[in-house]
Amino acid sequence: MKIRTLLLSLICAAAVVPSVRAAEGKDKDETVLGNHMDKMGGAFRKLKRQISDATKNADSLTLVATIKAESAAAAKEKPAWHPEDAPKYQAQMKDFIALVDKLEAALKAGDNAAAAKLVEDLGFAQKKGHTDFKKPDEKKKKA
Ligand code: HEM
Incomplete structure (x- = not known):
């Protein structure tokens, strides 16, 4: 028994x-925010590779549209690590989206040099956003 x-x-x-x-x-x-970020990550990786190639501008614009939609949705969320920092996070996301809008305009104008510089700026904004709001052990993931 x-x-x-x-x-x-x-x-x-x-x-x-x-x-x-x-x-x-x-x-x-x-997290809902993490899922938006993941989708942004896929588009951003591809965009970085082709941003200087003017023959790919139509495709680059679709990638920018994805980043724009996902960052707009992400801006409505709160960071999981420090939800109390949501206002600061949301302000930083707003600045990020303003850069995405500039990138869209540069691509539409066929100015790939300006577009490449803006992609670099988005990369800096990503690093800062992650340093400020993303839980440190999550930074090990390729983002
Ligand atoms: C090109 C821009 C960006 C890319 C490609 C990107 C990508 C990513 C990825 C892949 C993750 C991991 C998602 C997961 O956990 O599965 C992540 C998480 C995160 N990112 Fe971003 N990110 C970008 C910009 C930003 C910015 C500008 C901010 C803040 C202003 C930010 C805040 C966060 C936060 C807070 C998390 C953790 C998720 C959570 O709290 O739920 N990211 N990001």
Whole structure:
């Protein structure tokens, strides 16, 4: 009888542990803001590679549209690490979006030199945003 009880406990523990782990991982890594950031990350990576190539400006404009939509949605959220810093975070996101608008205008004007400089500025804004508002151990992720 005792062995049966022990076995049952072991089986229950084995069933519960992985789901608890999965839930912890989800809570830690996935936020609405994080999802917007991830989508922005994919577009920004590609944009950095092709921003100086004028033959790709039409595609670059679609990438900028993604960054614009995702950053507008991200600006409505609060940073998970320090939600009380939301007003400062939102102000910084507003400045970021203003740079994205300038980038869109430069691409529409066919000014790839100005566009490349603005992409660099967006990279600096990203670094500052992450230093100020992103939980330090999350910075290890490629962002
Ligand atoms: C080109 C610009 C940017 C890119 C490509 C980018 C990308 C990313 C990525 C890939 C993550 C990890 C998402 C995850 O946890 O799955 C992240 C997280 C985060 N980013 Fe950005 N980011 C950018 C700009 C910014 C700016 C300007 C700010 C603040 C003003 C910011 C604030 C944050 C915060 C607070 C997090 C942590 C998520 C949370 O608190 O829920 N990011 N970002």
